[in-house]
Amino acid sequence: MSSTLAEWILGRGLTLWPGFFLLGTGLLLFINMQSAWAAPLDMLIHDPFDTEGWVKAPLGQPWQDQRLQLPEAVLPGTHTFVKPQSLAALTNYALAHNPQTRVAYQNLQASAAGLGVAESAWLPSISLSDSASRFQGNTTAGFRIPIINSNSATLSLSYVLLDFGLRAAQKDAALAQLYISGFDNNSALSKVALTVTQNYYQLIGEQALVRAYAQTIREDTASLNAARLKQHSGMATIADVLQAQSALAQARAQWISASATVRSDQAALAESCGLPSNNPIPLVPLNIHQLPPDITPSLQSLVQHATQHNPGVQAAAARILASRATLREDQAQGLPTLSASVSAGKRFQNGLAPSQNWAIGFSLKVPLFTGFHDSYQIQQARRQERSAQASLNQETQSIALTVYQDYQTVMGARAAAAAAQLAVKSAQASLAAIRAQYKVGLSTMLNLLTAQATLTTAEQTRIQDITTAYVQLANLANALGMIGLPKAGNLSGGLA
Template sequence: MTNNPRKTISRRFCVLQIVCSIVAVGGPATALAAPLDLLWQDPFATQGYIVPLGKTWTGAPNNLPRATLPEAKPFRKPQSLAALTAYALAHNPQTRVAWENLRASAAGIGVADAAFLPSLSLSANAVRSQSNTTAGFRIPVLNSSSESLSLTWVLYEFGLRAAQRDNALAQLYLSGFQNNQALNQVALTVTQNYYQVIGQKALVQSYRQTVREDRANLDAARLKQRSGMATIADVLQAKSALAQAVAQLLSAQATLRSDQAALAESCGLPPYNPIPVAPLNLHHLPPDITPRMAALVHLAVRNNPLVQEAAARILAARATLREDEAQGLPSLAFSMSAGKRFQNNLQPSENWALGFTLKVPLFTGFQQSYAIQEAQRQERSARASLNQEAQSIALTVAQDYQTVMGARSAARASQIAVESARASLAAIRAQYRVGLATMLNLLSAQATLTSAEQTRVQDITTAYTQLANLVNALGMIGLPRNEAGLPALGAGPKE
């Protein structure tokens, strides 16, 4: 039976018209979609997951992972800075994240090493098929199954796998230095919060003393008023000073509670977990720095994790460059396979093959050459970033060094100012009792003493905090004497 050529052409023309009509209906915006896709706008009802505009979306699954807060830990005695730092390094989530990333990078080296070994795979399939001939005869159902075992082994590739392993090793270095940076950052945060807490506790104690002194001034003003030696103005001035001191005390106590919550959080504890700490010794100055600033700068450039991480990025860029260069070179692989094929009730047939595959890249559309150029530029950028990071750390060390020295000198001067203000207050109080000084003189002396005590606390805590910043810039958690010549920072202030 022969087909009419005119009818065949007519049918094809009709199909072409239908396709063109579908594309025309879809319009220019949907012309890239398959013709039949244009018949249904949302066959899987995906818009059912959307809520009206302005409404809260409630489509979260029941098995969505939930965040958990750490368990509270009771402390029976005041904690030193060293103990809190050690606890934070083991329990702060930031150190856990960095450590898990380090473990993942270590597994990446195993992935790179696996490329040197052969790959072995087993495959099996079963097929039941039937077909008809053009003459109208039906071929019987054919049942067949086959199993095969194949091995592939890359023998030589001009250093591609070695470059990939070096890249994985560089990623391990990066994760290691990032882990060290996380440890330093957690230690720095704990130290800053620790001295913030003990400094704020000292301010609270100072405000309490001011409240007691202002209450005593009010009692003295009332007593002198009853005896006719003072006016109501003295009493009102004393009341105003007492109210202001109470307000400052309440504000300082609220700030202390906030600082205590920050300290608990930095240690990996709930913010409501109380942590007792030793009080700040206001008569003990922060330790002096014995090494010269230039020696500290060189030490920081050598040990700071940020500088080390920038150096490791150069190794990663170099490995990437070698990997891109090897991609354009020939590779030789060995392959071997063997299998059996079963068909209906016939005897199984066997097959095997051994072969070598040589792959020689000839033209990649200039992709390979541009990849090499990109890797070369990234390697140069990484070298520039290393120098930039080193200069930044050197500047940080120099600034922290000067800040520590200045704060220590200021703390020594503030101690003298406190002793002078305390002596002046005692003298004016004695003069006020005998009528040789006014209430305004007494309150002014009291305010001077309070301000001097606040300045002393701030200078001492600033010196300790800036010393912690210097430790962090040096790439250390503590300052051992045998390496930097500095006293150890971590035992907290002496009692």
């Protein structure tokens, strides 16, 4: 019996072993599949594409790949300014060279191209296709069929005849996106102009402080020399000299700190203009004797203007148009679509005369059930429209608050600057009188240094109030939707 079994295995069994092997392999893979949940053949090789080779760095080490070639950024080039620049000139240069404006402009151009994509849906679609094949087969009786060489060329035209407003809604959505990109571009221009203005007045303010500290150093040096002369003549003690030296050292420390701040502000201004940080920019100095311009329009008219012309508010309003178009587009998705198609072609086979074919057809698509996809999408679009309306109200309220606060800050800073002007004149007169008294022994060194410190503080306050007023005026102009400071020193010319 055992020999019979052996003969069967050697005779019949060996012919069936591939099937047994595949069956056993399939069972093993099926058992493994219960835990791995992968296709059976996918588990034969663990990582055929060597994806783990991309993660050779151990845990806690930075990842890098020598083959990686990322696009390189283009650093800005230097620019030489031949004369001191005004704020208007620097703003115009920054609007053309700051990367933010370029990004916004490219986005605007992309949205314009998107409108062209939506417009193209109104035109027919034409395509040319060509296929070539070589075929040979055998019949079940063992006869070989001759080789068949064929080539087919087809020209097709298709056009949507009726879509119940789908294409119109898509066009309106693309147009609304163009509006949004346009207002975002205007907002980018306004923000760049605001940044340049802030950096400009920050820099010229610090430069004015440096000049004020330099004047303080000269005044303290003169006081120190006077104290030394009086000490030599016996009219003052060493305490006066030491006090004068301390005041001079403090003034020099303030001058050094302000000079370092100037260099930092110069880098910030250059960067906002799209230039390297070390690019020098000569500036027209701050006129510390001129008050910032007054605001002639009323606060109510400024708020009204901002709610209509601020690019952020305009973009929020355009988003409502986009959401409405999206709602109409989603509603049109559930309506029938009628299309027409025309095609003609030729087929060449084994050198025989070509066969011709043509077809004219109409296609009607009537959506019946989408698993509630369309209904939920319409509900989503309606909610998004309401959200866009709420966002518009929120943006308008925020801009109105910004205008109100900037207006109050500008008026307060301007009034403070006017008071600082009087304080500087009073401090200058007081210092001159005390210095004269000190020379004849009617005043002390402490009184002289106090008067000098009072003048320095008054100069600092005047410069800060003037620059603050200009910066807040720029903030107000930005909230009103203006690019840069208003012309002619007031806001009336920019209001309709």
